[in-house]
Amino acid sequence: MTATDLPAPSLGLDIGGSKVHGLVLDGHSRVLAQRVRPTEHGDAGVLTSAVSVARECLALAGLDAVALSGVGVGIPGRIDHRGGVVHTAVNLGVDRLELGPLLSDALGGVGVAVDNDVKVTALGAADHLGRPDADLTYLNFGTGVSAATLAGGRLVRGGGNLAGEIGHFPIDLTAGRCGCGQYGCIEVFAGGGQITRRLAGLAVPVTLAGLLQAADSGDADAVAEAARIATGIAAAVHLVVLAHGSTAVVLGGGVIRTAPGLVDLVRKRLDEQAALSEFVASLDLAGRITVLPAEHPLAAIGAALVGRGVPPRPMIAVA
Amino acid sequence: MTATDLPAPSLGLDIGGSKVHGLVLDGHSRVLAQRVRPTEHGDAGVLTSAVSVARECLALAGLDAVALSGVGVGIPGRIDHRGGVVHTAVNLGVDRLELGPLLSDALGGVGVAVDNDVKVTALGAADHLGRPDADLTYLNFGTGVSAATLAGGRLVRGGGNLAGEIGHFPIDLTAGRCGCGQYGCIEVFAGGGQITRRLAGLAVPVTLAGLLQAADSGDADAVAEAARIATGIAAAVHLVVLAHGSTAVVLGGGVIRTAPGLVDLVRKRLDEQAALSEFVASLDLAGRITVLPAEHPLAAIGAALVGRGVPPRPMIAVA
Numbered sequence: 001m002t003a004t005d006l007p008a009p010s011l012g013l014d015i016g017g018s019k020v021h022g023l024v025l026d027g028h029s030r031v032l033a034q035r036v037r038p039t040e041h042g043d044a045g046v047l048t049s050a051v052s053v054a055r056e057c058l059a060l061a062g063l064d065a066v067a068l069s070g071v072g073v074g075i076p077g078r079i080d081h082r083g084g085v086v087h088t089a090v091n092l093g094v095d096r097l098e099l100g101p102l103l104s105d106a107l108g109g110v111g112v113a114v115d116n117d118v119k120v121t122a123l124g125a126a127d128h129l130g131r132p133d134a135d136l137t138y139l140n141f142g143t144g145v146s147a148a149t150l151a152g153g154r155l156v157r158g159g160g161n162l163a164g165e166i167g168h169f170p171i172d173l174t175a176g177r178c179g180c181g182q183y184g185c186i187e188v189f190a191g192g193g194q195i196t197r198r199l200a201g202l203a204v205p206v207t208l209a210g211l212l213q214a215a216d217s218g219d220a221d222a223v224a225e226a227a228r229i230a231t232g233i234a235a236a237v238h239l240v241v242l243a244h245g246s247t248a249v250v251l252g253g254g255v256i257r258t259a260p261g262l263v264d265l266v267r268k269r270l271d272e273q274a275a276l277s278e279f280v281a282s283l284d285l286a287g288r289i290t291v292l293p294a295e296h297p298l299a300a301i302g303a304a305l306v307g308r309g310v311p312p313r314p315m316i317a318v319a
Numbered sequence: 320m321t322a323t324d325l326p327a328p329s330l331g332l333d334i335g336g337s338k339v340h341g342l343v344l345d346g347h348s349r350v351l352a353q354r355v356r357p358t359e360h361g362d363a364g365v366l367t368s369a370v371s372v373a374r375e376c377l378a379l380a381g382l383d384a385v386a387l388s389g390v391g392v393g394i395p396g397r398i399d400h401r402g403g404v405v406h407t408a409v410n411l412g413v414d415r416l417e418l419g420p421l422l423s424d425a426l427g428g429v430g431v432a433v434d435n436d437v438k439v440t441a442l443g444a445a446d447h448l449g450r451p452d453a454d455l456t457y458l459n460f461g462t463g464v465s466a467a468t469l470a471g472g473r474l475v476r477g478g479g480n481l482a483g484e485i486g487h488f489p490i491d492l493t494a495g496r497c498g499c500g501q502y503g504c505i506e507v508f509a510g511g512g513q514i515t516r517r518l519a520g521l522a523v524p525v526t527l528a529g530l531l532q533a534a535d536s537g538d539a540d541a542v543a544e545a546a547r548i549a550t551g552i553a554a555a556v557h558l559v560v561l562a563h564g565s566t567a568v569v570l571g572g573g574v575i576r577t578a579p580g581l582v583d584l585v586r587k588r589l590d591e592q593a594a595l596s597e598f599v600a601s602l603d604l605a606g607r608i609t610v611l612p613a614e615h616p617l618a619a620i621g622a623a624l625v626g627r628g629v630p631p632r633p634m635i636a637v638a
Contacts (some may be wrong), residue, residue, distance in 0.1 A: 003503065042512065056473070066486060100354035115356070135476075135478050135482075137478045147562070149562075150469055151475045151476070151482075152473075152475070152476075153449040154470070154471075154473075156475065156563060156564070157454075157470070157471075158454045158468045158470070158560075158563050158564010158565060158566070158567035159454050159564050159565070160564065162560070162561075162602070163454075163563050163564035163565070164472075164561075164562070164564070165561045165564075166562055166598075168561060168598060168599070169558055169561050169562075170490070170557075171489070171490065171556060172491075172492070173491070174380050178596075180596045180597075180598040180599065181595045181596030181597060181599070182592065182595050182596045182598075182599060182600065183595070231444045238488060239488055239554065240560070241477075241481070241482070241483050241520075242481075242488050242564065243466070243468075243482065243485055243486060243488075243559065243563065244475060244477050244482050244562065244563075245475070245476060245477010245478050245479065245480070245481035245482030245484075246477060246478070247477070247478035272538075273501065276500045276502070277487075277497075277499045277500030277501045278499075278500060278502050279487060279498070279499040279500065280487070280499065280501060280502075282480070
């Protein structure tokens with residue numbers, strides 16, 4: 001690719017429950033400027049936070065919004081990515097926010113694409129691994145568990161953007177009840193909400209990091225609980241490799257960030273499964289796992305990639 | 320699409336363990352001619368059968384091979400679809416067969432694409448439903464269980480064409496052992512090989528069709544076994560909808576063909592799961608299921624679609 005083929009810089013915003021991470025990415029996927037701010041909640045608060053971080057990033061990069069090839073936003077919740085509308089993002093206090101059009105108006109009509117935070121993170125991970133055409137799944141273990149898959153570099157969305165809701169696939173009907181009503185979902189094992197509840201209910205409550213320390217020192221209950229979490233994560237890896245054939249499975253989210261030691265237990269669990277089965281051994285499930293540095297802003301970078309080449313506002317409105 | 324945009328006719332071959340089904344499809348996806356013949360086994364046998372059926376179809380359609388826009392083949396086994404090579408198709412007695420190049424040579428150098436039979440059937444199903452850009456999964460319950468998914472009309476292949484091997488995802492570790500070595504795979508519940516073995520081992524052996532009759536008349540063991548099979552099929556539906564977001568799930572393969580009554584039990588099982596969970600109810604899993612007429616040659620039609628526009632032999636050799 002010659003210099004003249006390169007896309008103009010784009011802006012990415014990763015809007016989370018506690019902070020907004022913004023950055024400007026050039027055509028070589030280099031970060032020109034970045035800024036992090038606490039997230040204000042509610043419809044108006046989220047919009048204000050997004051606009052502030054966007055303007056600060058542009059000022060730091062010395063760019064005007066019209067110089068951008070576009071803006072991308074990653075945000076939790078149910079997203080209508082065509083209209084740029086966020087539905088029911090509970091952790092942000094948002095019920096329905098026309099974030100794309102409103103952010104575009106605040107930035108002089110530049111094109112804005114809005115997508116689910118887990119989906120943009122998958123794009124950021126593929127870019128970070130230097131494999132934009134990857135068969136890759138990003139597995140997010142936050143309060144809940146979900147996945148985003150790239151098939152040959154393209155996001156698998158499914159009808160209504162449903163693809164990736166694997167946290168609600170039951171793997172053991174004798175296990176506890178999930179928030180969704182079913183029994184033994186992957187999320188029961190490995191979702192942060194359920195884990196936190198179990199740890200708080202122990203005779204001596206511990207944090208997730210504390211649990212792994214206790215397990216390391218041989219506490220039997222801690223060993224069992226850590227194995228339970230690892231079983232859920234391992235099942236998610238197994239499921240996405242069989243369903244999508246993903247060659248790389250990137251693990252992330254609060255659970256992994258808080259307790260990176262879990263990943264060793266997950267690999268051990270997958271190796272046990274491989275010992276049962278030549279077929280599973282041939283898949284090398286453990287070898288497909290990648291954990292990217294926690295400080296690397298995959299979601300904001302993925303958002304900036306989604307923002308590349310988004311047509312300006314009037315074209316979005318009629319799309 | 321105007322008449323001049325229409326692709327020239329293509330030829331599709333569905334090569335199964337017992338028969339080869341060939342047909343010529345025009346640019347409107349209308350069948351111009353078709354022919355079915357028993358499959359000869361072994362490398363030479365499979366090639367001879369394929370060439371014979373292809374030539375008979377062309378003669379019936381009154382076409383010369385050079386008039387075709389290409390030839391597509393669907394065949395079980397591990398397929399290198401780029402090179403047109405079939406690896407280890409056990410049911411056909413094939414270890415390694417360069418089917419694409421050899422068939423092309425026999426047909427005057429016309430372009431030949433070879434793909435897995437389940438994958439081409441998904442394309443045939445989408446075409447039959449009039450939704451070539453569908454988010455659709457074809458679930459095949461033959462001796463084993465596997466899936467092929469279209470995301471926005473494009474086949475999800477994954478690395479090494481692995482995508483869709485969901486038959487080997489464990490759903491109940493207390494259930495029996497799978498041929499793959501793991502316990503409680505979906506295939507243990509709903510794979511034809513395992514079902515046949517269980518039915519043959521009953522105090523009074525029955526066929527699968529007989530099992531459903533016995534279950535209908537209230538035989539408790541038959542009810543339990545039928546429910547077990549339905550549980551496996553239902554889990555496969557649930558899994559592909561969560562992983563891929565498929566809006567249509569087409570069921571097929573020998574198990575479904577032999578005992579179409581199973582589909583009612585599968586819907587019942589999915590409705591039970593929906594009764595536990597508002598989330599699952601919102602997915603309407605039972606409503607996504609489609610069973611297409613058994614006499615409809617989905618695989619051969621899908622093969623012909625894969626064959627459309629395949630470049631002639633010399634270009635394949637250097638691809």
